[in-house]
Amino acid sequence: MEALRSCSLASVHIPPVNKTQLAKPMFVGFQINLVPTSFQKNRSKFKAFAALSSSPNTTESMERADMELKVNSDGEKFDWYSHWYPIMPECDLDKRVPHAKKVLGIDVVVWWDRNESAWKVFDDSCPHRLAPLSEGRIDQSGRLQCVYHGWCFNGSGDCKFIPQAPPDGPPVHTFKQAGVAVYPSTLHQGVVWFWPSTDPQYKDVITKKKPPSIPELDDPSFTILMGNRDIPYGYEIFLENLMDPAHVPYSHYGLIQTVAHKDKADREGGRPLDISVKKLDVNGFFAKQGLITGKFTAPCVYHYTNNPVLDEEIRSVTSAEDKKVSSPQRIFSLIILCVPVSPGNCRLIWCFPRNFAIWIDKIVPRWLFHITNNLILDSDMYLLHLEERKIEEVGAANWQKACFVPTKSDAMVVSFRRWFNKYGGGQVDWRAKFSGALPPTPPREQLLDRYWTHVVNCRSCNGAYKVLNAVEVTLQVLSIVSIGVVAATKQNLMSAAGRTAMVLIAVICFAASRWLAHFIHKNFHYHGYNHALV
Numbered sequence: 001m002e003a004l005r006s007c008s009l010a011s012v013h014i015p016p017v018n019k020t021q022l023a024k025p026m027f028v029g030f031q032i033n034l035v036p037t038s039f040q041k042n043r044s045k046f047k048a049f050a051a052l053s054s055s056p057n058t059t060e061s062m063e064r065a066d067m068e069l070k071v072n073s074d075g076e077k078f079d080w081y082s083h084w085y086p087i088m089p090e091c092d093l094d095k096r097v098p099h100a101k102k103v104l105g106i107d108v109v110v111w112w113d114r115n116e117s118a119w120k121v122f123d124d125s126c127p128h129r130l131a132p133l134s135e136g137r138i139d140q141s142g143r144l145q146c147v148y149h150g151w152c153f154n155g156s157g158d159c160k161f162i163p164q165a166p167p168d169g170p171p172v173h174t175f176k177q178a179g180v181a182v183y184p185s186t187l188h189q190g191v192v193w194f195w196p197s198t199d200p201q202y203k204d205v206i207t208k209k210k211p212p213s214i215p216e217l218d219d220p221s222f223t224i225l226m227g228n229r230d231i232p233y234g235y236e237i238f239l240e241n242l243m244d245p246a247h248v249p250y251s252h253y254g255l256i257q258t259v260a261h262k263d264k265a266d267r268e269g270g271r272p273l274d275i276s277v278k279k280l281d282v283n284g285f286f287a288k289q290g291l292i293t294g295k296f297t298a299p300c301v302y303h304y305t306n307n308p309v310l311d312e313e314i315r316s317v318t319s320a321e322d323k324k325v326s327s328p329q330r331i332f333s334l335i336i337l338c339v340p341v342s343p344g345n346c347r348l349i350w351c352f353p354r355n356f357a358i359w360i361d362k363i364v365p366r367w368l369f370h371i372t373n374n375l376i377l378d379s380d381m382y383l384l385h386l387e388e389r390k391i392e393e394v395g396a397a398n399w400q401k402a403c404f405v406p407t408k409s410d411a412m413v414v415s416f417r418r419w420f421n422k423y424g425g426g427q428v429d430w431r432a433k434f435s436g437a438l439p440p441t442p443p444r445e446q447l448l449d450r451y452w453t454h455v456v457n458c459r460s461c462n463g464a465y466k467v468l469n470a471v472e473v474t475l476q477v478l479s480i481v482s483i484g485v486v487a488a489t490k491q492n493l494m495s496a497a498g499r500t501a502m503v504l505i506a507v508i509c510f511a512a513s514r515w516l517a518h519f520i521h522k523n524f525h526y527h528g529y530n531h532a533l534v
Helices: 002-006 019-023 059-068 235-242 245-251 308-317 359-363 366-379 381-394 396-402 408-422 459-488 496-524
Strands: 085-089 099-103 106-113 118-123 159-161 185-188 191-194 226-231 276-281 284-289 292-297 301-305 333-342 345-351
Touching (some): 085 099, 085 106, 085 226, 085 345, 226 366, 235 333, 284 308, 284 408, 292 408, 366 381, 396 408, 459 496
Antiparallel strands (some): 099 106, 106 118, 276 284, 284 292, 301 333, 333 345
16 A cells, blocks of 8 residues: 555556457446436447456555556646636526626626626625625626616626716726626636636636637537536545446446446446556546546546547557557547535536437436436435545545555546645645635435525526426316315216216326425435435
8 A cells, every 4th residue: 555655657557458348338337327217218229338357456456556657746736726617507507697606715706798798707796895796687788787786897897887976976986996806707618617816917818728628519419418516525525436437336326227247246236447547747637447538637627438539639648558449439428527616515517428319318308317417416425425524534635544445446536636635735725715624514405405506506407397396286276176166066067977077187186296296306306315225
């Protein structure tokens, strides 16, 4: 284990892949459910499997691989405030209203400036009395208006109107102090990004440095479904969990189908995973798992795919000996944008682009996909929330002493922790906005609540939630009306068959309303997942 703590980064030799693995597209050790269960009759056509090594994982092999890693020892540090950060997918932002968001502990308001046809990101604080501008409105002139006293601001942050200032008095709205701090922002590949500094020197930073790009998101042959959710544990906990495919058969058992395993003693199908890290520096690292390539672009982007585009990128920055493989016909990617929000909280933006079965996304509403996505997130959310508290107790700097990570399946996790400690300072730079202490653990039902962490921030799920609630109320009304008609109608005015039919309608409507109420609560509020009972 001492080798794990003293090594530095680089290319690790990739063992030869079994020929049978080359016959199918591979993906992180599990099958991805592209559609909810009710739509999976033909799911065998759309499977993506992991490239798994049959060689055993031992402490000795992990240490030997880890010693081959060569970390650039230039002493360079990662500047958390010199990078673009994603805020939200544009598809989940309503152009009619301002949106409150927090990134790196910074409270911002995101709003659509129709005069410039662009998303703007301001400091969420009115210069008058510091009221949150996110509680305001967009006025008839397309300006952001504070609803505390009516001050109005244009897309450049300039105050254009102060109702309390007399028209014949000094133009106080033109004073510098009347303006709002504006952050550089851009819409890139369907996501609104911002640069976390209002310093004027960064006003045109987009011309010098752009947000990270994902090839699949610009390719019209791929279908793209995005989603977002606020997560009640920290940025680093989420990313290291994301980079750990070995947990999938266990934490998400019954939700994500794993590749069949010969060992009947292991019901879940866990197996050795031969993962190697190819390059690690201040900007992130590459990883390989059979035919799958992973790329972590610091601080937020994680891209895991069977797309050979990333293989080409690895070859351009390393002296890898990998033989070039033909491009698979079916390409599937996992793209995660993980945003540090505050200690113990992060925001997830996910996307699963693929170039096959595109027709499914045109038929199945986005909110049905999100039901499955949220259940997968819920299934390990509580244990990760508690794990973060245990790491806080031992101290993040002691992570590698406290955690025993002897196998190659933990290669990406170890590499991320190495990057985080060596370049990121061992913690997100909150710039003294927080004490560093984690918030208290709420009750499980509150921790796993989907409504406030996803539904209110997802236009598709929010719309479905309103419609389904309206249908539930309608069914209840129909049930009551049917019983009322039977009770109010004289027996000789309605046949026995008619009365029976009305009672049957009442019973069916009532039962349907109860089922729908359960469905709404389970999928839009809280879905308990008990690992011991699955």
